[in-house]
Amino acid sequence: MDYQKITIEANGEEAELDCYLWSESPEYANGRKRPCVLILPGGGYSFVADREGEPVAFQFLAEGCQAAVLRYSVLPARYPAALLQAARAMVLLREHAEEWNIDPDKIIVQGFSAGGHLAASLGIFWNRPLLGERLGVEAERIRPDGMILCYPVISSGEYCHGDSFVNLLGESYDALVDENVTGKTGAQPGSACIYLAYIFR
Secondary structure, three states, X not given: OEEEEEEEEEOOEEEEEEEEEOOOOOOOOOOOOEEEEEEEOOOOOOOOOHHHOHHHHHHHHHOOOEEEEEEOOOOOOOOXXXXXXXXXXXXXXXXXXXXXXXXXXXXXXXXXXXXXXXXXXXXXXXOOHHHHHHHOOOHHHOOOOEEEEEOOOOOOOOOOOHHHHHHHHHHHHHHHOOOOOOOOOOOOOOOOEEEEEOOOO
């Protein structure tokens, strides 16, 4: 396995992208282009959960995929810092697709809890000017080819995890919480395919 740690800067905040990549070997499909999963752990936008990061990456490696874990900015950072970092990570994976043996048309984003909200935001709002214009890239380079949303925080209604949105939005909570920031509007034209997983207690 090859390991790369890359610092991503967006909106004045830094994030870390940990990449877990199959090593080149003549023993297993040398040079094969593999799907890649960008993993966004949860943590309520107050921390980034370790248990939803590297262990998940190793599971995808075992299935023959490349994997990357984004340790995005959380409290006291505010929206849209984490979303810009996730978009930048997606662009970076496509930029290095040839070098890292990634199939650029099979880059999936997976998120857990608040990370599920971030993944849904990336998959639904990828073509908003907020992202492409601020990063200086074409919107298509930001768009994930699929989403895996695990118990995502995507509702600001009765059953929401309110602390996640307060941590994300801060003083802008009242102005932004119902303006598509939650992702509750669902998939839009051009959105990636969604696999949704929930856990009932």
